[in-house]
Amino acid sequence: MQTREYRGIDEKVYSHTCSNGLEIFIIPKPGYSKKFATYTTKYGSMDDYFRVDGSEFVVPDGIAHFLEHKMFEKEDGDVFNLFSKHGANANAFTSYDRTSYLFSTTEDFIKNLDLLMNMVEQPYFTDETVAREVGIINEEIKMYQDNPGYRLYFETLNQMYHELPVKTDIAGTLGSISEITKEHLFKCHSTFYHPSNMVMILVGDFDAEALISHIDTHQESRGITHIPSIERLLPAEPAGIALKHKVLEMDVQDTKVMIGFKQQQNLVDASDRLVRDLSMMFALDMVFGEQSPYYYELMDAGLIDDSFSFSHIEETSFAHTLLTSTTEEPAKLAERLSEIISEAGKGGFFTEEKLSNQKREILGDYLSSLNSPEYIANQFTKYHLDGYDLYRLPEIIEDITPDDARKHFIDVMDPDKMVECILKPHG
């Protein structure tokens, strides 16, 4: 077991790698009643084309999410109910690049942890249960189709990307999930739910040594020695966008617009991606945030309302920036946003004074987030899988300069890589 201390933020992390490759991190939270566990596989909606020990496989879209649903079902019933019997709240989610299973409880932690490990490690799929799940997931897909924000988001991604599976709904489509068989599920499980492709994070008031020894014994008993080589195969994605402009109609009250900037993922090094991610967060906030004169100009002109939001997404295989708002004049808003981007990029806008105040703000938010075991477990997992350390963020933030913000802002907010999607009420 290794121990790492972070004195400035009064935090500590214990870590251990089991002989079968599973990584474990324990983050102590003295005084908390709540104990939180996540068991995550590096397997998400984008991983439907892969090579394992030399053989290639293609599986239907939406299978990672489908598998997540099915893992709760076993021969003797739904494991969800067992967590509840043992006083735990369990859940799971699937994103582009990972699937996490989690629970929280204030009692019987070990019993629930064993339940979590057994549930995730021992698959049970039959033709009947797979067929029934198609109906349930189809309703979930329909529900999202009725959500204007979700529709707008996926249409925008489809305008940015030609091939990359990020453009496909994480749940797949009715067509794709209907093709899923139990054989697909077993294959994906044995490949991606291998301990060497997984990480476990435990947050709470624990005896770390005893806990690691308990997990180690459990993992040893699985008798897994072979560590497979997994290669994720992604289709080649052209640098340019797929479709500049699109109008969508739905039963909505007001018109909404989403503007996307596609960035070709050219950064191989994890720390470079983190710097771009943080620089973009600061840059977008300086230009469009509630402390910026541009924000009030757009607001007073009636071009945006307080649904206006923006974000930069930085993942291993893609990166993009999105801006969205409810607006009565989508064309005018897009035009003015383009002008602002060009004005702000010219220089003099990204100052040390603005940046330093933002850094203080971010540091405060970061410390507040560390009150939450869920936040710690989820973000620690995300940062770890992306190759960074959540608890080293303050040091990296400290080193970001106004030039970093400006340089990345100009690079990412390229008018040639901009798409615009308008969602308006049925005319």
Added chain:
Amino acid sequence: MYNITKNEVNHIPAVIINTDKFKTITIQLHFRSRLERARVTKRNLLSRMMVKRTMRHQSEAELLNHLAHYYGAHLTTNVGRKGQDHIVTFSMEFVNDKFIREDLDIPHEMCRVLKDMLRAPFNYDEETRVFFEREKRLYKNRLKSMKDNRAQSSFQAMVDTMFVDEDYKYLSHGVLEDVDGITLQDLKEEHAEMMAGDDLVIMTAGSVEESAMLDNLSLIHEREQAKEVDHQPYAYRAVTEVKRASDTQKIEQAKLNMGFRAELDSPESHMAFNVLNQMFGGTASSYLFRNIREKESLAYQISSQVDMRNGYMFVMGGVDAENVEKAEAGILEELDRFRKGDFEDAFMDEIKGMMRVNRKEVMDKPKGLIALEYNHLLKKPDTPSWEVKLERVDRELIIEISNRVHLDTVYVLTRRDEDADTGV
């Protein structure tokens, strides 16, 4: 792990929950008054304006910059209701200075900001008009966008039908049609009323030095005498016939909403109603989730929630348009099982156990701890504790209470007939 003291500053109750679990300090001001249509929309608009501009910081950017300098302190507001009351809460959350490597008295400064915030509306004048009109536009947009959320809009429609002539239909977020008619003078009057007439409590959670904190809190507001507003639930109204309403939209999935009224007469009966809801549709191991969703595949989303104080239960379902009637019948059948005693004691104990776990988990959050303590303050002094009430809930009480729950309203939002299923 924490120590609670009840104090009074300038005739205002001030509760301090001292704990070193958190890296932050949270101060909340709770303004409580009776929920009335004439008040609720004005208060939503007013409280939003108050957290954006104060006496010393006359623009949003200026105030936000100031808060950012104090390590991103957050000044927010929200509205809610309890029993017959509407509650406007202002929250100030900031980092405990022990994690900061500079000499900065953050609690003192943040209490000064709260004081400024509370006083700002006394000075609203013609120059405030542009800001006021903008906030009205933003507020209307927020209310309109809630209509685009099918689950929210169908819930609202069900509530409108169920409580057609009762104040309960005015949800805490206000009434869209009332926004335009509000004047700046209305807001100033509402503000004066709130400062003088509301039941105000100051709640603090974090690791603090008590006497210094009380000095800081005394900066926030002054009253010449204590002011208390009594706290009551609505009286039970018997159901004479089931009300039905429906609408259509161009949507994929239908929404089925059902409203129930329960006749509750003791602290235990309110708790039993809560336990019943958890068993019926409040959790992923509930009858509705397990049977209507998992076993019958009649719904993707299905859950129930209660207003425990007032004795209302609501079922919300996302249902295939073809299955609405079948789902409604299925939901009523599940409720009937409790009336007939068709449930295991072990399941009831499991649900009670989960409620204890969830309550403990809430205590790991600053705002959760404050919410529990605030509820505690509102209780009559002779009310048994939460744990005692929960212990008293047994099989007989669940059966009795489920027989006192009556269906009042069914509301369905469904697909227009001409929209054949085009697939997804």
